[in-house]
Amino acid sequence: xxxxxxxxxxxxxxxxxxxxxxxxxxxxxxxxxxxxxxxxxxxxxxxxxxxxxxxxxxxxxxxxxxxxxxxxxxxxxxxxxxxxxxxxxxxxxxxxxxxxxxxxxxxxxxxxxxxxxxxxxxxxxxxxxxxxxxxxxxxxxxxxxxxxxxxxxxxxxxxxxxxxxxxxxxxxxxxxxxxxxxxxxxxxxxxxxxxxxxxxxxxxxxxxxxxxxxxxxxxxxxxxxxxxxxxxxxxxxxxxx
Amino acid sequence: xxxxxxxxxxxxxxxxxxxxxxxxxxxxxxxxxxxxxxxxxxxxxxxxxxxxxxxxxxxxxxxxxxxxxxxxxxxxxxxxxxxxxxxxxxxxxxxxxxxxxxxxxxxxxxxxxxxxxxxxxxxxxxxxxxxxxxxxxxxxxxxxxxxxxxxxxxxxxxxxxxxxxxxxxxxxxxxxxxxxxxxxxxxxxxxxxxxxxxxxxxxxxxxxxxxxxxxxxxxxxxxxxxxxxxxxxxxxxxxxxxxxxxxxxxxxxxxxxxxxxxxxxxxxxxxxxxxxxxxxxxxxxxxxxxxxxxxxxxxxxxxxxxxxxxxxxxxxxxxxxxxxxxxxxxxxxxxxxxxxxxxxxxxxxxxxxxxxxxxxxxxxxxxxxxxxxxxxxxxxxxxxxxxxxxxxxxxxxxxxxxxxxxxxxxxxxxxxxxxxxxxxxxxxxxxxxxxxxxxxxxxxxxxxxxxxxxxxxxxxxxxxxxxxxxxxxxxxxxxxxxxxxxxxxxxxxxxxxxxxxxxxxxxxxxxxxxxxxxxxxxxxxxxxxxxxxxxxxxxxxxxxxxxxxxxxxxxxxxxxxxxxxxxxxxxxxxxxxxxxxxxxxxxxxxxxxxxxxxxxxxxxxxxxxxxxxxxxxxxxxxxxxxxxxxxxxxxxxxxxxxxxxxxxxxxxxxxxxxxxxxxxxxxxxxxxxxxxxxxxxxxxxxxxxxxxxxxxxxxxxxxxxxxxxxxxxxxx
Numbered sequence: 001x002x003x004x005x006x007x008x009x010x011x012x013x014x015x016x017x018x019x020x021x022x023x024x025x026x027x028x029x030x031x032x033x034x035x036x037x038x039x040x041x042x043x044x045x046x047x048x049x050x051x052x053x054x055x056x057x058x059x060x061x062x063x064x065x066x067x068x069x070x071x072x073x074x075x076x077x078x079x080x081x082x083x084x085x086x087x088x089x090x091x092x093x094x095x096x097x098x099x100x101x102x103x104x105x106x107x108x109x110x111x112x113x114x115x116x117x118x119x120x121x122x123x124x125x126x127x128x129x130x131x132x133x134x135x136x137x138x139x140x141x142x143x144x145x146x147x148x149x150x151x152x153x154x155x156x157x158x159x160x161x162x163x164x165x166x167x168x169x170x171x172x173x174x175x176x177x178x179x180x181x182x183x184x185x186x187x188x189x190x191x192x193x194x195x196x197x198x199x200x201x202x203x204x205x206x207x208x209x210x211x212x213x214x215x216x217x218x219x220x221x222x223x224x225x226x227x228x229x230x231x232x233x234x235x236x237x238x239x240x241x
Numbered sequence: 242x243x244x245x246x247x248x249x250x251x252x253x254x255x256x257x258x259x260x261x262x263x264x265x266x267x268x269x270x271x272x273x274x275x276x277x278x279x280x281x282x283x284x285x286x287x288x289x290x291x292x293x294x295x296x297x298x299x300x301x302x303x304x305x306x307x308x309x310x311x312x313x314x315x316x317x318x319x320x321x322x323x324x325x326x327x328x329x330x331x332x333x334x335x336x337x338x339x340x341x342x343x344x345x346x347x348x349x350x351x352x353x354x355x356x357x358x359x360x361x362x363x364x365x366x367x368x369x370x371x372x373x374x375x376x377x378x379x380x381x382x383x384x385x386x387x388x389x390x391x392x393x394x395x396x397x398x399x400x401x402x403x404x405x406x407x408x409x410x411x412x413x414x415x416x417x418x419x420x421x422x423x424x425x426x427x428x429x430x431x432x433x434x435x436x437x438x439x440x441x442x443x444x445x446x447x448x449x450x451x452x453x454x455x456x457x458x459x460x461x462x463x464x465x466x467x468x469x470x471x472x473x474x475x476x477x478x479x480x481x482x483x484x485x486x487x488x489x490x491x492x493x494x495x496x497x498x499x500x501x502x503x504x505x506x507x508x509x510x511x512x513x514x515x516x517x518x519x520x521x522x523x524x525x526x527x528x529x530x531x532x533x534x535x536x537x538x539x540x541x542x543x544x545x546x547x548x549x550x551x552x553x554x555x556x557x558x559x560x561x562x563x564x565x566x567x568x569x570x571x572x573x574x575x576x577x578x579x580x581x582x583x584x585x586x587x588x589x590x591x592x593x594x595x596x597x598x599x600x601x602x603x604x605x606x607x608x609x610x611x612x613x614x615x616x617x618x619x620x621x622x623x624x625x626x627x628x629x630x631x632x633x634x635x636x637x638x639x640x641x642x643x644x645x646x647x648x649x650x651x652x653x654x655x656x657x658x659x660x661x662x663x664x665x666x667x668x669x670x671x672x673x674x675x676x677x678x679x680x681x682x683x684x685x686x687x688x689x690x691x692x693x694x695x696x697x698x699x700x701x702x703x704x705x706x707x708x709x710x711x712x713x714x715x716x717x718x719x720x721x722x723x724x725x726x727x728x729x730x731x732x733x734x735x736x737x738x739x740x741x742x743x744x745x746x747x748x749x750x751x752x753x754x755x756x757x758x759x760x761x762x763x764x765x766x767x768x769x770x771x772x773x774x775x776x777x778x779x780x781x782x783x784x785x786x787x788x789x790x791x792x793x794x795x796x797x798x799x800x801x802x803x804x805x806x807x808x809x810x811x812x813x814x815x816x817x818x819x820x821x822x823x824x825x826x827x828x829x830x831x832x833x834x835x836x837x838x839x840x841x842x843x844x845x846x847x848x849x850x851x852x853x854x855x856x857x858x859x860x861x862x863x864x865x866x867x868x869x870x871x872x873x874x875x876x877x878x879x880x881x882x883x884x885x886x887x888x889x890x891x892x893x894x895x896x897x898x899x900x901x902x903x904x905x906x907x908x909x910x911x912x913x914x915x916x917x918x919x920x921x922x923x924x925x926x927x928x929x930x931x932x933x934x935x936x937x938x939x940x941x942x943x944x945x946x947x948x949x950x951x952x953x954x955x956x957x
Contacts, residue, residue, distance in 0.1 A: 012708065052518050055691040077520035087518070088511030092260040093253070104249040105519040149515075 001188045002029040002051065002157060007060035008212075009046055021046040023212035024060070029188055031156075035199040035220070036192040038209035039237045044192040045084065047209070048161045051190070052082040064157060078106060081150025084161030088142075091135035095126055095145055098134060099152055106153030120148040124178055140171030147178055158182060160191035164198065176201055196230040208236050215239070246521045250529020254503055258533055261502060268498040269541050272491075273548040280552045297336045298394035298427035303349045305399050308443065309415075312436040313337050313397075334428035340391065348387045352398040352418055355380035361414045388420045394429040395419040397437070474659075481656035482630055485649035488542055488583055489626035492591045495541025496534050497598050497615050503530045504602035505611035514694055523688040527599065531681065534595040535588070542587060586652040586666070589673035593644055594622065596677050600684035606696045629653045636665035638883055642672040664883070675874055682863025683718045704767035713861075714770035716763070721858020724763050728850055729879060731755035744825050748838060752846035760849045775853035780905035787899065787954040788908035794947025795895060795912060796919040799888035801941035804932050806884055819882070823921065839921050844914030851876045851893065852900045852909045860901070869897040892916060895948040902955040 009022040021043045038044045049055045051062060053073035062069035064076045089098050099117045108116055121127045124144045134142060143163060150158055160179070164172040179202060183189060193199060199206055199220055206223050208216035215236050216223045224232040258265065302310060317333045340348065358377045359370065373381070388396060400414040417433050419426065446456040468475060507513045516526065598615055605611035625645035628634050629652075636654050641647040647669040655661035687693050702708045716724070732755040739750035764774055771777045827835045851872050859868035873893030877886045896909040932940070 017708075049691075054514065054517060054694055074520050074522055077518065082518040084514065086511060087515040089515060090253070090257060090512050091510060092257045097253075097256065101249060101253050102519060105246060105521045107245075107520075109245070146515075 001031060001065060002027070002190070003061075003063045004028075004047075004051075005061045007047070007050060007057045007062055009043075009050060009055065009057050009059075020212045022050065022057070025212070025214055027207065027214065027217070029190065029205075031186050031188050032204045033183060033189045033191070033202050034205045034207060035203035036190065036207050036209060037194070037196075037199060037233055038192075042209040042237075043212040044209055045161050046212075048082070048084070048159050048190070048192055051157075052080060052159055053077055054082075078153075079155055080157040080159060081153070081155045082159045082161075083146045083150045083163055084159075085163065085165040086161075087146065089134045089145060089149070092133065094131055094133055095121070095137070096130040098145060098149055099126075102149045103152040106155075108153060116152055116154070120151050123151075123181060124148040138171075140167055140174060143167060143171070143175055144178055147175070147182070151182055156187050158187065158189045158191075160189065162192055162194065164193070164195065196233060200229060208233060210237055210239070243522055243525055246525040247528055247532075250521065250526050251532050254529050254533040255536075258499055258502065258537065264498055264502055269495060269537065269544060272494070272541070273544040276545075276548045276552040277555070280556050284556070297333055298425060298429040299338045299392055300335045300429040300433055301338055301340050301345075301348065301391070301393050301396040303340075303345060303352065303396055303398040304401055305397060309397075309399060309436060309440045310337075312439040312443070313432065316432045316435040316439065335394070335432045337432075338393070344387075344391055348384070348391070348393075348396055349398060351380060351383045351387055352396070352416055355384060356398075356400065356414065356416055361412070384418050385420060385422065388418065389423070393420065394423065394426040395433060397433045477656050481653045482632075484583060484656065485586075485629040485652045486626040488587050488652075489590060489622060489645060489649055491542045491545045492538040492587060493594055493619060493622045496538035496591060496595045497619065499534045499537040500530075500595065500598035500602045501608050501611045501615065503534060504599050505605045505608045508603075508605075508696075509607050517688070517694050524685045527681065527685045527688055530599055531592070531595050534599055535591050538591040538595060539584075539587065542591075582655055582661075583652065586648050586670065589670045589677065590645055590648050593673050593677040593680065596680040596684060600680055600687060603684065603687055603693060604696075625649075636662055636669070638665075638668070638886075639878075639881065641665050641669040642878055644673065644676050648673050671874075675871055678863060678867055679718060679722065679859070679871055682859070682867055686718070686862055704769075707768070712768040714773040715857040715861060716767060716769060716774065716854060718859050718862025720767075721855045721862075724759065724858075725850065725855055725875060728756050728759050731759065732879070744822060744829055745838070748822065748826065749842050752842050756850050757846040760854050763854065769854075774857045775849050776857070776900050776904060776906040778905045780903040780908055781955070783955045784899070784903035784905060784908045785911075787903070787951045788912050790954065791895060791899070791912050791948055791951035792915045792919070794944045794951060795892055795916045796944070797940050798891050798944025798948065799916065799920060800928075801937045801944055802888040802891065803884075804930070804937040805934070805941065806887070807930060808934060808937075810883065836918055836921065840914040840918040843917055844910045847876070848896070848906055848910045848913055852896050852906055856897055856900060865901055869894060869901070872897050891945065891948075895952060898952045899955070902952060 004025050004027040007022055007025045008020065010018045010020050013019045021041075023043070025047065036044050036047070046055065050057050051064065051069065053069050053076050056070055065079045067075045067079065069076045090101075093101070096117060099120060100113060103113045103116055117130075118127070121130055124147060126141070126145060126148055129137070129141065134145065137145065147160075147163070150160075163179075164175050167175060176198060179189065179191070189202075191198075191202070203220055206216070206218065206220045207214055208223065220229055223229070223236075227235070300313070302313060305313070314337065317335060317337060355377060358374065358380060370377075384396075388394075396418050398416045398418065400416075415437050417430060417437070419430050442459070445459055449456055449458055470478070507516065517523075598618060601614050601618060602611040605614050622645055625643070626649055628646045629649045634650055634653075636647070636651045640650060648666075651662065651666040651669040655666060704712060732751045735751045735755050736747065739754075740747040742750070760775070763769075764771060823835065823839070826838065830838065855872045855875065856868050859871050862868075863871065873890050876893040877890035880886070880889050892913070896913060899912065900906055900909050
């Protein structure tokens with residue numbers, strides 16, 4: 001599904017010079033739910049943006065469903081849905097228009113588009129507010145619409161970058177429940193988070209990033225070992241580079 | 242191009258703009274509403290002001306004879322003009338007042354005192370003396386004081402003479418004193434001058450009659466001026482100065498705010514990352530925004546012009562009812578041709594402005610920053626557009642290619658003259674579209690840059706000064722165009738300087754110093770890969786075969802163009818100076834030397850710029866096909882001669898295609914050199930002139946087909 005080979009990405013920090021945000025990552029991810037955990041600045045968002053073709057790697061190769069992300073970025077974007085805490089929707093469009101726009105760009109038309117719009121709206125409880133403008137939605141509704149938007153074409157790869165940041169406890173819980181509904185055979189859900197409870201609730205594989213490198217990779221229980229998962233992650237992230 | 246994605250992008254951007262009612266109202270609707278509102282305001286103010294100024298300016302007559310008093314009374318009401326209301330309803334132009342005897346004497350004495358100090362001139366005199374004595378100054382001040390005390394705009398004084406003028410033949414002296422320090426003089430001085438002129442005329446006619454001559458002897462010649470153009474034509478000509486600038490400014494104001502909202506606003510609202518994560522091509526996304534921005538610009542122009550025309554029409558009809566007619570009421574009859582022409586010019590200019598402002602707004606992190614960045618662009622447009630206000634500015638082949646200024650100047654010329662310069666107009670519009678194409682290509686690439694989506698990323702630097710990361714193997718489109726602009730400027734500037742060193746330096750010097758040297762220097766400083774920027778690789782054998790086959794066909798095409806231009810282009814466009822220069826060179830260095838100079842030097846010096854850096858840079862920005870067309874256009878334009886434009890453009894298309902297909906610049910250098918050698922052979926010109934038109938068209942078709950075939954011989 002997703003193969004990363006020696007992927008590297010550097011940024012320039014005026015104070016520190018070139019900084020390796022992603023430093024030679026090799027990963028092969030198949031269907032399932034994969035949690036990406038790391039401290040602030042560990043490179044989680046950069047890695048997800050590289051996969052979503054919003055950035056280009058300085059080095060290495062990324063293939064999604066066999067398609068090279070650098071050579072054919074638009075084709076890669078057709079196979080995935082990307083939602084991050086920094087992405088917003090168009091406030092002047094209605095809920096239905098957002099879903100139809102995303103579906104249209106994924107190649108859905110006519111009855112199929114209408115059918116998928118109705119289906120995802122029903123799944124995420126958006127059916128009653130299809131005609132409402134995005135600017136009038138609550139934060140939780142907007143985030144559910146964001147998730148619905150990524151699923152409109154039923155892609156095999158879903159990328160979620162800290163999707164519950166900014167949501168209250170109830171909305172965050174509802175969102176996690178929504179994510180559970182999108183898990184299906186053949187689909188990879190890759191999500192970055194700071195919240196250990198989300199890892200425990202959703203992930204069947206955990207990748208811990210520190211200083212742009214993978215420091216742990218495996219099932220959450222295997223990564224935790226004898227320790228509590230939160231404690232294990234804390235220890236991994238506390239180790240010096 | 243994915244048309245469905247483009248349709249979706251246009252739909253999304255249109256909805257976003259149409260639902261942003263505040264921006265829409267403030268920048269599109271409000272300006273259009275301002276014209277009728279301001280006109281209404283001015284009409285109301287005018288009426289109130291009219292009611293307030295009930296008293297017309299006062300004119301006093303001092304010692305005037307009865308004939309002059311009658312003439313003044315006749316001049317008080319303006320003569321009727323066609324279409325004006327009856328005299329009875331019209332108010333007098335001034336009020337001729339009778340002064341009390343004491344005031345009459347005081348004003349008369351003051352004027353008489355000044356008249357005694359200033360001797361009578363032999364001719365009518367309306368100017369002030371350059372210097373005056375203290376006594377004159379005192380007398381003048383007293384007159385002014387008297388006029389102001391009596392609220393007079395002016396006073397007409399006639400010198401008392403005991404002997405009537407007709408009998409003695411003596412000159413009578415009249416003096417009109419005007420309080421030119423008072424703003425509200427109105428028509429009073431004109432009334433007095435007209436009355437004196439009428440009195441004078443009556444007196445002369447009386448003298449002629451007394452001498453036995455008819456009054457017509459006074460006017461042996463009548464001078465009449467008749468405007469003969471149709472009203473729409475006269476109006477079109479009158480609008481020529483202001484209309485192009487007005488169009489540019491209205492289009493700019495319509496485009497700018499929409500561009501800011503669609504680009505910087507999208508980023509500020511946080512939806513840019515969402516949009517870019519969708520599987521839409523960057524080109525479709527940008528074009529969707531561009532279509533909406535251009536639509537807003539054209540819409541703003543249409544709304545404003547309609548509003549302006551309707552306001553002027555209403556104002557004109559109002560004034561027609563209330564007073565003398567205005568020349569404005571013919572605006573609506575300006576002719577559909579004028580409007581269509583203006584629209585045809587407007588659209589490419591708006592596309593260029595739209596793509597430029599979208600790209601610049603895209604570089605800003607916030608809408609406020611975008612507005613700041615677009616302000617210099619707005620000023621540049623104002624400066625470029627104001628060229629249409631310069632009375633003596635005329636379109637030129639180089640000026641046509643200047644963004645905004647070229648098309649507006651061509652439009653003004655089309656409005657001014659009845660034989661529009663179509664070639665200039667076409668070149669200017671083509672130039673605008675080419676610029677828009679280049680900017681659009683750059684902006685599309687910009688959308689693909691990660692620093693566009695995440696502007697917080699720090700740039701790495703350029704070339705040898707790069708701080709981190711690897712330099713791109715070839716320059717970007719803007720960088721390449723910047724280099725072209727530098728080379729072009731050097732080329733133009735160095736020619737007159739090097740001409741002083743002799744004809745050889747004049748021809749070869751600019752090519753080497755202005756074209757070849759900067760290109761090599763740029764490659765070295767920019768750390769660019771010579772193989773990918775200048776295509777300095779050895780080609781396959783097929784490429785040499787294609788080059789060999791292409792030379793005669795390139796010659797055919799150029800000869801055909803030259804022959805056809807003999808038929809179609811005006812003779813004054815022929816590059817006589819260049820022909821003379823070649824003759825001089827031939828005398829100086831001999832025919833073999835000339836052949837070497839016009840073949841090897843241009844081939845070696847021009848190719849690295851046009852089929853090297855420029856082609857490599859533009860293909861990164863606008864793709865292969867766009868790069869081929871734009872480099873060929875610039876290659877042809879740089880020869881600064883309409884006579885050489887089409888031959889060079891055709892050659893440029895082939896050479897650029899050949900370079901991209903072979904991956905090497907050397908075959909292009911060889912074809913360029915041999916083609917030039919063919920063109921200066923002595924028998925060519927007479928041969929061309931002997932061909933008839935069908936033969937030349939057939940020759941052109943043969944040349945172009947041969948070149949296409951030759952380019953297909955090479956596999957990429």
